[in-house]
Amino acid sequence: MTDPKKYGFTTTILHSDRQKPIEHGALHKPIHTSVAFGYRDARELAAVFQGKQPGYRYGRQGNPTVSALEDKLTKMEDGLGTLCFSTGMAAIAAVMQGLLRAGDHVVSSAFLFGNTNSLWQTVAGQGVDVSFVDATDVNAVEAALTPATRVVFVETIANPRTQIADLKRIGELCARHGLLYIVDNTMTSPYLFRPKSVGAGLVVNALTKSIGGHGNALGGSLTDTGLFDWGAYPNIFDNYKRAAINQWGLAQLRAKALRDFGGSLGPEAAHHLAVGAETMALRLERECSNALAVARMLEADERVAAVHYPGLPSHPQHALATDLFRAYGSLFSFELRADVDCFDYLNRLKLAIPASNLGDTRTLVIPVAHTIFYEMGAQRRASMGIAESLIRVSIGIEDTADLVEDFRQALAPR
Known part of the structure; x- marks a missing residue:
């Protein structure tokens, strides 16, 4: 070589x-x-x-x-x-x-x-x-x-x-x-x-x-x-x-x-x-495809108020991301409808782990306003567009169907 x-x-x-x-x-x-x-x-x-x-x-x-x-x-x-x-x-x-x-x-x-x-x-x-x-x-x-x-x-x-x-x-x-x-x-x-x-x-x-x-x-x-x-x-x-x-x-x-x-x-x-x-490219290929699949499922569900992921055409900078990046990344966030408690939702997940990290092989989730952005206060969070129900998701390399089902079932019965 x-x-x-x-x-x-x-x-x-x-x-x-x-x-x-x-x-x-x-x-x-x-x-x-x-x-x-x-x-x-x-x-x-x-x-x-x-x-x-x-x-x-x-x-x-x-x-x-x-x-x-x-x-x-x-x-x-x-x-x-x-x-x-x-x-x-x-x-x-x-x-x-x-x-x-x-x-x-x-x-x-x-x-x-x-x-x-x-x-x-x-x-x-x-x-x-x-x-x-x-x-x-x-x-x-x-x-x-x-x-x-x-x-x-x-x-x-x-x-x-x-x-x-x-x-x-x-x-x-x-x-x-x-x-x-x-x-x-x-x-x-x-x-x-x-x-x-x-x-x-x-x-x-x-x-x-x-x-x-x-x-x-x-x-x-x-x-x-x-x-x-x-x-x-x-x-x-x-x-x-x-x-x-x-x-x-x-x-x-x-x-x-x-x-x-x-x-x-x-x-x-x-x-x-x-x-x-050494395995970064292999992991990211899987993580990015997983993230897109889960984000699409959540965006289509009426119990979800908003999904923020550059891979979705609804994202304000979707065209820019498409032009710049090989794929859209393994991280997204979403907001639940007002009558769906974010803590109850997180507790119903079976695979995704409540934890503060990202880019892991395992899928990790965290309620943003109540943890990693809590210290900055409600006013600064609002200026950054961070809703109180916002959940950050770092998607891992699990099987796609398993992740989609886990995030779907945690939304609870319609």
Whole structure:
């Protein structure tokens, strides 16, 4: 396998580790648990610390097992390089910690994962101005720009109401203004969509979700696509300008976010995530088809008030999703009619599990307003279109007929 670019997505990921020598001919990169890395020549150790030659300094800043996963993710996103973190939230926080300064301005989609919304509010309290806008409309993003704007941040498909950002036009807007365009690809995954195709400079993935896929390891990543001109970014410290310009962003993120704040991914988790990634395409094919089947059944039932899934023609951004994505994703949400109690409904499900995660092999459900979005309050939930009866569904790989019947029978007799 000498030319990985000529192979398909799954073939490339399966054989990624073997692009570099592996100890003892192992098919997987082994789990390296050592925190420290010794050198026979002290000058070599100094050269590694000074960035003059490749190598490992300390486990908080890198590890061979984690590096192998980073290589996989870079290939998945067709990127320049990747940094892994302990969680998806640590990866997003790295942007604030490593690239923003007091007085900067960020334009963010208003339709965000609850913890990301909370994090932006924290950042706003530390001197970075944040504007939340309807990212389904590029005009709303443009209207929010100021001379201090450094970053535009969006999710591909919003969790949980599945609004889809105007991804391509926002990318064109950022290119015209020289802005760093960051796209959280968690809800689509690199298999369904590559944000590089719409001009993203940095791509976020919560590895815990579809990439790992089995709910057994936390992780997050930032991938530099190579499209952003770091030479024009005003917040790069001189220390990190010694490398090639296209490496400045990753160099500063590794030092200022990963090293200084310590949200490092451990080797055991990296191994789980790397192995899980091998079957991502297979899982997502099944999950997306399952999600569409269940969403169609629910939309046709009179006891359901609304279903929010990009795969349905009734979705406001159905045409956009069809144009952008390989498939419509494994997550949807729905609202029950007023006389159907959401807790009673959830308790009648036999297969779907009430739990807070997504992208798992098992189908998971959660009452959104009462759990993951409870802290933000009713007013903010209403502004995001989150009804009190909204149920989020992360569809798994169960047999389609079994899932359709489970969600149908839980609606109770007509």
